[in-house]
Amino acid sequence: MIQGLSAEEWAAVGISLKVAVTAMLVSLLPGLVIAVALERGRFWGRQALDILVHLPLVLPPVVVGYLLLLGFGRKGPIGAFLADHLGIVLSFRWTGAALACAIMGFPLLVRAIRLSLDSVDRKLEDAAGTLGANPAWVFVCVTLPLILPGIFAGMVLSFAKAMGEFGATITFVSNIPGETQTLPSAIYTFTQIPGGESGALRLTLISLLISVSALAVSEWMARRVRQRLSAR
Amino acid sequence: MSLVVDIRHQQGAFTLQARFESHGHLTALFGRSGAGKTTLVNAISGLLAPREGRIVVDGQVLFDADEGIAVPPHRRRIGYVFQEGRLFPHLSVRQNLLFGRWFTPRERRAASFDDVVAMLGIDHLTERRPATLSGGEKQRVAIGRALLADPQLLLMDEPLASLDDERKAEIYPYIERLRDAGRVPIVYVTHSVAEIARLSTSIVLLSEGRVTAAGPSAELLRDAKLFPQFGAAEAGAVVDARVASQDDRYDLTLLEVRAGTLTVPRLARVIGAALRIRVRARDVILSIRPPTGLSALNVLPGRIIAVDTGTGPSADVTVDCAGDRIVARLTRKSVHEMALRPGLAVHAIIKGIAFEGDAAGAPPA
Numbered sequence: 401m402i403q404g405l406s407a408e409e410w411a412a413v414g415i416s417l418k419v420a421v422t423a424m425l426v427s428l429l430p431g432l433v434i435a436v437a438l439e440r441g442r443f444w445g446r447q448a449l450d451i452l453v454h455l456p457l458v459l460p461p462v463v464v465g466y467l468l469l470l471g472f473g474r475k476g477p478i479g480a481f482l483a484d485h486l487g488i489v490l491s492f493r494w495t496g497a498a499l500a501c502a503i504m505g506f507p508l509l510v511r512a513i514r515l516s517l518d519s520v521d522r523k524l525e526d527a528a529g530t531l532g533a534n535p536a537w538v539f540v541c542v543t544l545p546l547i548l549p550g551i552f553a554g555m556v557l558s559f560a561k562a563m564g565e566f567g568a569t570i571t572f573v574s575n576i577p578g579e580t581q582t583l584p585s586a587i588y589t590f591t592q593i594p595g596g597e598s599g600a601l602r603l604t605l606i607s608l609l610i611s612v613s614a615l616a617v618s619e620w621m622a623r624r625v626r627q628r629l630s631a632r
Numbered sequence: 633m634s635l636v637v638d639i640r641h642q643q644g645a646f647t648l649q650a651r652f653e654s655h656g657h658l659t660a661l662f663g664r665s666g667a668g669k670t671t672l673v674n675a676i677s678g679l680l681a682p683r684e685g686r687i688v689v690d691g692q693v694l695f696d697a698d699e700g701i702a703v704p705p706h707r708r709r710i711g712y713v714f715q716e717g718r719l720f721p722h723l724s725v726r727q728n729l730l731f732g733r734w735f736t737p738r739e740r741r742a743a744s745f746d747d748v749v750a751m752l753g754i755d756h757l758t759e760r761r762p763a764t765l766s767g768g769e770k771q772r773v774a775i776g777r778a779l780l781a782d783p784q785l786l787l788m789d790e791p792l793a794s795l796d797d798e799r800k801a802e803i804y805p806y807i808e809r810l811r812d813a814g815r816v817p818i819v820y821v822t823h824s825v826a827e828i829a830r831l832s833t834s835i836v837l838l839s840e841g842r843v844t845a846a847g848p849s850a851e852l853l854r855d856a857k858l859f860p861q862f863g864a865a866e867a868g869a870v871v872d873a874r875v876a877s878q879d880d881r882y883d884l885t886l887l888e889v890r891a892g893t894l895t896v897p898r899l900a901r902v903i904g905a906a907l908r909i910r911v912r913a914r915d916v917i918l919s920i921r922p923p924t925g926l927s928a929l930n931v932l933p934g935r936i937i938a939v940d941t942g943t944g945p946s947a948d949v950t951v952d953c954a955g956d957r958i959v960a961r962l963t964r965k966s967v968h969e970m971a972l973r974p975g976l977a978v979h980a981i982i983k984g985i986a987f988e989g990d991a992a993g994a995p996p997a
Contacts, residue, residue: 523718526679529705530712531781532735541731545722629721629763 405602411578412586413606415494419569419582420562423501424555427509431554435513436539456568457507465571468500472572496573497580501562508561509554516550517543549625556618560611583607633817635659635785639675639685639695648672648682648841656834658811658818660827660849662862663838669821672838673787676819677712678705689785706735711778711786711816715793717770719762725773726758732781743780752776752806768799772806779816786810789821807831825862829853829870829910837861853910854950854957869913871956875905891953894982895929911982913948916960919979920970930982932958936974939967951980958982 405413437443438450456464472479473491482488490496520543528538566584573580575589587603590596638651648668661669674680676687678694681702687695689710694703711732719728729749733741749755752772762770771791778786788807792800811818811831822828828835828849835852837845845858852858853870876888878898885901887894887909894909901907923931934953941947947967949960958980962972972978 521718523714523716524720526705527712527714527718528720528731529679530677530708530710531732531777532706532709533731534704534706534735537735541734542720542722629761 405606406599408577408581409586409599409603412581412583412603415497415579415581416563416583416607417610419494419497419501420559422495422498423505423562424559426498427502427506427558428551428555431506431509431558432513432551435510435517438510439514439517453510454507456504461504461565461567462571464503465500465568468496468503468568468572472496472499490573492573492576492580494573494580497565497569497582498562500568500572501565502558504565504568505558505561508557512554512557513547513550516547516553520546549622552618552621552625556614559614563607563610563614633690633785634688635676635817635819636686636688637672637676639672639682639687641671641675641680641682641684643671646671646841650838650841650843652836652843652846654819654834654836654846656817656832656848657814658807658820658831658833660832660835661819661821661838662823662825662828662835664823666840667823667838668841669823669838670789673712673789673819673821676785677710677787678703678708679712709782709784711781711783713771713774713778713786713788713791715790717762717767717774719765719770719773719777721762723762724758725754725760725762725765728762728773729758729777729780731777736782740782742782745780748776748779751809766799767795768802771795771799771803775806775810779810783816786816786818787821788818790823791820792824792827793822804830826910829908854959869911869957869959871909871911871958873907873909875899875901875903875907877903889932889953890955891932891934894932911958913959913961915983916958917981918949918951918960918962918966918970918972919981920976922979923981926981928981928983932956932980932982934958934978934980936972936976936978938974939972941967951978953980 434449434453438446438453469491470476472482474480474483474489479489479491482490488495490499524546525538525542528542529535533541564584565582566588569580569582570585570588575581575585581589583603583606587600587607590600590603633655635654637653639648641648646668648671650668650672661672663669671680675682675695682695682697684697685695686693686697693699693701694708695701720731723731729745749758752775754769754772754776757765757769757773762773765773775788775791792803795803808831810816811833820827820831832849834847835845835849836843837852837858839861844861845852850870871889873887873889873894876886876893878885879895883898884895885897885899887896899907922933932953934951936949937952937957938950939947940950941964945963945965946961947964949962949967949972951958951960960980966972
């Protein structure tokens with residue numbers, strides 16, 4: 401079956417992996433910062449930020465994609481700035497697909513990290529403080545190791561969301577084979593042409609394989625962390 | 633070391649208004665649950681900022697509401713042993729012990745890892761994870777972790793409360809050793825009279841957010857007026873004693889106190905060893921004449937110095953037995969019928985059982 405993949409199909413698999421990994425890694429640090437801010441911070445506009453982060457979860461993906469096109473397109477205010485000053489073009493490029501996927505997966509990442517932050521025993525952080533650790537060190541030495549399972553879970557969710565993202569991606573960067581055609585858009589294309597069923601099925605199986613593997617890896621990592629916390 | 637605390641704090645309907653000074657090796661903060669003990673130590677550690685007041689340790693102002701001084705916890709150098717240990721689950725015992733050291737400048741590191749680990753008897757645990765330790769082991773590691781951060785003051789918030797009697801007995805000697813070494817003064821929160829009688833050198837009594845008495849332990853524990861606060865069943869006087877001889881035939885130990893000898897079930901102590909015993913007021917009865925035909929072995933002659941009759945059915949009578957103060961809890965009726973009054977010569981009859989268990993702790997050095 402795998403040998404039966406055409407160059408174009410291989411490209412779609414490659415682009416999807418590239419897009420998903422990039423989206424996951426790029427959103428990790430901002431996701432962590434925003435999760436900590438929302439969970440621990442007391443600042444003006446916290447509620448608004450919370451809503452903004454959650455928007456991609458409730459908006460139709462096509463709307464998110466269109467908003468990205470307006471903002472990050474060549475003629476959009478941010479897109480024009482990036483293109484003119486930094487030479488970064490996002491629209492109709494795979495990097496644009498990564499941005500769309502990162503934004504769509506962002507609420508899932510933030511939620512997973514917030515959940516684990518909420519379950520951290522604040523008393524352990526107090527104890528670290530009395531031992532001489534300032535708040536930054538407390539975060540690095542105590543909080544961060546304790547929320548690692550949540551961070552892993554968030555990364556897997558973000559990756560999986562990116563592997564499956566379709567609406568925002570196709571609206572923002574279209575469906576260009578070899579550049580922006582991800583697995584879902586390739587599958588969609590196959591279903592639109594007569595005799596494309598076998599191609600769609602092949603890519604579906606591959607998509608399934610990648611998702612299950614990601615889930616297995618995350619389970620394995622979570623188990624290792626749990627063992628470290630409870631065993632000798 | 634000196635500790636000066638004078639704070640006011642409001643938490644919902646609860647008001648803490650505490651003011652005391654302490655110079656002891658081990659200062660016990662004693663009071664029932666809800667008296668404000670933990671709030672007080674949290675304020676000393678910096679985990680809680682009181683509304684008003686001052687906290688000064690060894691002349692260093694850690695908190696002053698008027699001056700706007702509030703040194704953050706990590707700069708106070710105050711060790712804190714919590715009720716539930718609070719060991720870091722993701723670190724090994726060794727890493728837990730050395731946690732504070734990472735944040736202590738090299739020139740201030742005085743406590744030696746090997747010494748602390750040996751003193752607490754935890755050298756065989758260093759490679760384990762906290763989750764695999766027993767309750768008593770966890771508390772010993774928590775004490776070691778606090779000590780290795782080289783604190784100038786050590787707070788212990790009911791460190792034995794979650795342990796059973798056997799585990800408590802396992803930890804007492806370590807705390808005594810720590811107290812007697814005298815390097816780090818200790819503030820010890822407890823609601824157990826047995827613990828203060830055994831461990832404390834000075835006591836601060838807290839009741840409903842206020843300090844009701846403070847001073848050296850021996851004085852406070854002998855003061856009958858404070859007995860209601862220690863709890864009726866547990867109240868009693870503390871007497872210094874010395875092991876006079878061992879009676880192998882009956883498995884008894886003879887103790888010498890100022891007014892005579894006391895016979896108690898065998899204590900595993902050498903002859904001449906000094907110890908502190910607690911005589912609970914409810915275990916003492918009084919007789920006007922020298923008693924005869926009595927099963928109790930311990931009778932000390934003395935003179936009544938105070939009669940405290942409250943509003944309830946009982947009265948506390950303080951008897952001076954050649955310098956040792958023994959307190960007897962009698963009914964008001966007996967006090968009246970025997971015409972007990974200050975100055976009267978009496979005999980205090982002490983039931984031998986009163987010395988058992990952890991009442992026989994070692995006195996502070």
